[in-house]
Amino acid sequence: MACLERASPALKRILLKLDRENKSIEIDHHLYEFGSVEYHIQSSTSDTHYTNLSVSTPLLSQGGILPNGISHYTKQMVKGICPDVVEIIEPAKEGYQITLRLDLSKIPNGKESIKVIADISAVQAVILSSQLKEMLMNVSSQDTFQGMYKTIKLVYHPREPFFIVRQPQKILAVFPIRFKDKTDVIIATAFFQELVDVGSSEKWAKAPPCCWSPIPPPELRGEPFEDLSTNGGFVSFDISSRHVRGKRLDKTVWSLLNFYAYVKYHVKSTRSFIQRRMRKRLQRLVEVLN
Numbered sequence: 001m002a003c004l005e006r007a008s009p010a011l012k013r014i015l016l017k018l019d020r021e022n023k024s025i026e027i028d029h030h031l032y033e034f035g036s037v038e039y040h041i042q043s044s045t046s047d048t049h050y051t052n053l054s055v056s057t058p059l060l061s062q063g064g065i066l067p068n069g070i071s072h073y074t075k076q077m078v079k080g081i082c083p084d085v086v087e088i089i090e091p092a093k094e095g096y097q098i099t100l101r102l103d104l105s106k107i108p109n110g111k112e113s114i115k116v117i118a119d120i121s122a123v124q125a126v127i128l129s130s131q132l133k134e135m136l137m138n139v140s141s142q143d144t145f146q147g148m149y150k151t152i153k154l155v156y157h158p159r160e161p162f163f164i165v166r167q168p169q170k171i172l173a174v175f176p177i178r179f180k181d182k183t184d185v186i187i188a189t190a191f192f193q194e195l196v197d198v199g200s201s202e203k204w205a206k207a208p209p210c211c212w213s214p215i216p217p218p219e220l221r222g223e224p225f226e227d228l229s230t231n232g233g234f235v236s237f238d239i240s241s242r243h244v245r246g247k248r249l250d251k252t253v254w255s256l257l258n259f260y261a262y263v264k265y266h267v268k269s270t271r272s273f274i275q276r277r278m279r280k281r282l283q284r285l286v287e288v289l290n
Contacts, residue, residue, distance in 0.1 A: 006122035006254065011039050011053075015117045018043060018051055019104050027051075035157070037124055040096065049105045052089070054096040057124050060131040060257075061155045070097050070127065077130040081119050082107075098127070128156070129253045136164065136171065136244075136253075151219060153227065160260045161227055165219045171239040172219055173256055177232030177263070187267050188232050195235075208237040208252075235259075 010031050018025060031039040040054040059070070075088055078098065084106045092099040102120065107113045135152065152164045165172040177192075179185045192212035199210040214233040216223070243252050 006125040007118045008033060008037075008039065008121045008124065011041070012118060012121035014041055015051075015102075015104075015121060016114070019107055019113055019117060038096075040093065049103055051102045051104055052093075052099060053102055053120075053123070054093040054099040055123055055127070056096045057127060058156060059097065060128055060135070071131070071134060073134045074127055074130040077126055077133075078123060081123065081126060082116050085116065086120065098123075125254065128257055129250065132253050132257060133249065151223065153223070156257065157260070162256070162259075163220060163223070169240065171244075172217075173237045173239060174217060174220060175235045175259055176216075176227060176230045177235060178230050179232055179267075182231075183271065184267050185232050187270050188263060191263070191266055191270070192233065192235055206242075208239050208243055211236045211238075 008031070010033070014027075014029065014031075018027070025043055026045050027041060027043040029041045031041070033039075036056075036058050038056040040052075040056075042052040042054075043050075075098070078100070079086055079088055085103050087101040087103070089099040089101050100120075100123070107116050132154070135154065150166070152166075153161050154164060155161045159178070161176070163172075163174040163176075165174070177188060179188060189212075196210050196212050198204060199207055211217075212233055212235050216228045216234055217236055220228060220234075237256075239252060242248070
C-alpha cells in the first residue's frame with residue numbers, strides 16, 4: 001500500500017522473465033512487500049506451461065472482525081483478470097489466501113503480453129478493491145438505527161481504520177489522521193487545508209468534495225474513543241453516485257484504499273524538501289562567513 005501502483009514491480013519482472021523464456025525455468029521464489037504482503041512463485045521444468053502464484057495479504061476487515069477467507073465475489077474478480085490465463089486452485093496453498101495457476105502459453109504475443117502480465121501482477125490490488133466494492137454494495141439503505149445510517153468501520157492496517165457511512169444521496173468516507181511527530185502534524189494540517197481549498201475550486205468540481213476538521217464529524221458519534229482520538233483531525237469525502245459509475249468505481253475505491261499512503265508520501269516528501277532547502281541555506285551562510 002505504500003506504493004500507489006496497482007501492479008507489484010518485482011512480481012511483474014519475474015512473470016515477464018518467465019513469459020519471455022522459450023523454455024520453462026525451475027523457480028521457487030518468495031517475494032515480500034510492504035504491508036505484510038507475500039508472493040510465492042513456483043515453476044517447474046517438468047510442467048512447461050503452468051506457473052503457480054500464491055498470495056498472502058492482510059484482508060480488509062469490517063468492524064474489526066476478520067473475514068473468513070476470500071469471498072466468492074472477490075474470487076470471480078481475480079478470475080476475471082484474464083480468464084484464459086488465470087485459474088484458481090482450491091484449496092489455496094497453506095498459509096496463503098489464494099493460489100493461482102497461470103498458463104503463460106496463452107498470453108498473447110507483443111505489447112499485449114505486457115498489459116496482461118501487469119494485470120496479473122496487480123492481483124493483490126484486485127483482492128483489496130473487490131473487498132471494498134462488495135462491502136459498499138452490501139450496505140443497503142435499510143441499515144439504519146433510530147433514523148441514523150449505520151457507520152461501517154474498515155481496517156486494513158490495525159492503526160489506520162477508516163469509516164464508511166451510507167446516506168440517502170451519497171456515501172461519506174471519513175479518515176482519522178494520526179502522526180507520531182508534531183512536525184508531520186503541522187505539514188499534514190497545511191496539506192489538508194490546501195486540499196479542501198483546491199477541491200472546492202471550479203477546476204475540480206467533479207472530484208468528491210473534501211472536508212477537514214480537528215473534531216470528529218457528527219456521523220461518528222457513538223464510535224469508540226480510541227478510534228476518535230487523533231492529533232491530525234479528520235478528513236471526509238462525499239462520494240456521490242457519479243463517482244462510482246462504470247470505470248470510476250475502480251478509481252474511487254483505489255483512491256480510498258491508498259489515501260493514508262498518499263498522505264504519508266506527501267508529508268515525507270515535503271519534510272525532505274524543507275530539510276534539503278535548510279541544508280542549502282546553511283551552506284550558503286557558512287560560505288559567506290568563510
